[in-house]
Every structure is written in structure tokens, then in C-alpha cells.
Amino acid sequence: MKNRKLSTSGVLVWSFFILIGSLIVYIGYRSTLSESVHNRSPITNQVARAVSVNAVPNTGTAGENELLQSETEDRPNINQEDQETQKELMLVYGENNNEKVWGLKDAPCPVNGNVLRGIGNYYSESFGDYHFHAGVDYAVLEGTVIRATQGGKVTFSGLDPLLGQKVTLDCGEGWSVTYGGLDNLRVKVGETVEAHDALGQVGLYPGAEGVSDQPQLHYELWHENEIQRPEHN
CATH class of the missing domain: 2.70.70.10 (Glucose Permease (Domain IIA))
Structure with a gap:
């Protein structure tokens, strides 16, 4: 009779330890999952910023970019120069831009x-x-x-x-x-x-x-x- 009481007490003690262990494991799992979700958000933001940077590349410094923009604005318009040249030729030779051939x-x-x-x-x-x-x-x-x-x-x-x-x-x-x-x-x-x-x-x-x-x-x-x-x- 005494031995049966000791066996029942042992079962209860082991059940208690198993319950406590399971609870500790569950709390640890929830903590790890929360940290994983928290760390994933900055990575997503970094990826978005990387895509944005690749869409509009910037290979130079601010000074170099300003110089490139200035050169682009100062570059002559070839089509406009051709049109002005044609107008000058028309004034000299006439609208047909051809010298008269006598016959x-x-x-x-x-x-x-x-x-x-x-x-x-x-x-x-x-x-x-x-x-x-x-x-x-x-x-x-x-x-x-x-x-x-x-x-x-x-x-x-x-x-x-x-x-x-x-x-x-x-x-x-x-x-x-x-x-x-x-x-x-x-x-x-x-x-x-x-x-x-x-x-x-x-x-x-x-x-x-x-x-x-x-x-x-x-x-x-x-x-x-x-x-x-x-x-x-």
C-alpha cells in the first residue's frame, strides 16, 4: 500500500516536470518566432530600397551629376542647326535650292x-x-x-x-x-x-x-x- 502511494506521487512529480518543460519549450518557440518576424521587416525594407536605387542609377557624385546635366543642356540641337542652314541656302539660291540651268x-x-x-x-x-x-x-x-x-x-x-x-x-x-x-x-x-x-x-x-x-x-x-x-x- 505504501509503495502504491509512492508510485502515484512519482507520477505526479514527473507529470509536473513534463508540463513545466513543455511550457518552457512553447514560450521559447513563441519568442523565436517573434524575433524572426521582427528581423524580416528590415530586410524587406532594404530590398525595396535596393530596387529603387537600381531603377534610377546614380554612378557619380553630386558635382559630377550637375556637370553632366550642364553638358546635356549646352549640347547643340543638330536638327535645329540643319534647319537654319537650309533657310540660309534658300535665301541665297531660292526656294528650290538649285542654280538655274540655261538651255x-x-x-x-x-x-x-x-x-x-x-x-x-x-x-x-x-x-x-x-x-x-x-x-x-x-x-x-x-x-x-x-x-x-x-x-x-x-x-x-x-x-x-x-x-x-x-x-x-x-x-x-x-x-x-x-x-x-x-x-x-x-x-x-x-x-x-x-x-x-x-x-x-x-x-x-x-x-x-x-x-x-x-x-x-x-x-x-x-x-x-x-x-x-x-x-x-
Whole structure:
């Protein structure tokens, strides 16, 4: 009987110690879990700050960053410079930015008369010999006012042995125009005339004799010392 009481007391003592031990273990576990949660929050904040820093990198000091910003602001705008250059070229050369190219279309026949004689060798009864005819003769009424088909500088204005009174214009770019068989010349050497300015009136000239006794205009067109055939209207 005495032994049974001692056994029951031992069981109670061991049960008490087991309960106390379990309680200690539980309290320790709760304490560890709380510390783990507390430490995890700063780590999360550090990770967030790291992501923020990587999104906007800053590889230099404050002074270096200010210098980089200043250089970026002072860097010239290439597109703006190109636009300004184009505007300057337009003022110099015009809107098309291309120099005018002179051609046959810029020196058409100045009259609508019939062609009496073209370019080639012809016998002159007045001189009793063959002469090279470098232009085209057009039949027109005597006294018809002849106007420049293209502007230029007057390089000759006076009497020619074969063409009578004539006017020669230097139109630039190697082009020159001669109007022969005129009378009452209205321009002088050295003057600059514009297109449609009056040069003189149709008369008679020695080279026309033997071909037709009617008044006619002699028209020559040259480019770089080569004869050109003018475009007829």
C-alpha cells in the first residue's frame, strides 16, 4: 500500500516536470518566432530600397551629376542647326535650292516669221563668195520691234559687214545670243538688258541679198563657242 502511494506521487512529480518543460519549450518557440518576424521587416525594407536605387542609377557624385546635366543642356540641337542652314541656302539660291540651268528652251525664236535660211554654207552674191551662215533668218515686217528672249549683258551693238546692225548678248553660263539685220538700235555695249527689253527694229542687211529682198531677222545662238539650233515657235 505504501509503495502504491509512492508510485502515484512519482507520477505526479514527473507529470509536473513534463508540463513545466513543455511550457518552457512553447514560450521559447513563441519568442523565436517573434524575433524572426521582427528581423524580416528590415530586410524587406532594404530590398525595396535596393530596387529603387537600381531603377534610377546614380554612378557619380553630386558635382559630377550637375556637370553632366550642364553638358546635356549646352549640347547643340543638330536638327535645329540643319534647319537654319537650309533657310540660309534658300535665301541665297531660292526656294528650290538649285542654280538655274540655261538651255535652248530659255532662248526660243524671238519671232513667228517663216524660216528663210538656216545654218550652213551659202553663196553671197554681194561678196561673190561662200560664207558660213551661223544663224537662222526669219521673215518679218520691216520696223518690227525685236525684244530680247533672255536677259544678258550687251557685248556688241553696232554695224557688222555681213549682218548689218546687230546686238550680241552674253547671257551667262557660256551662252550668247546675236540679233542681226536690225535698225534703230536701242542698247549700247556694257548695258544689261532683261528679257523682253527692246533691242532695235528689223531692217535690211547685206547678207540677206540674193536670198530674199524682204526684211528679215538674223538670229544666232551659241554655247561654249558652239552653234546651237534655236527652238522654233
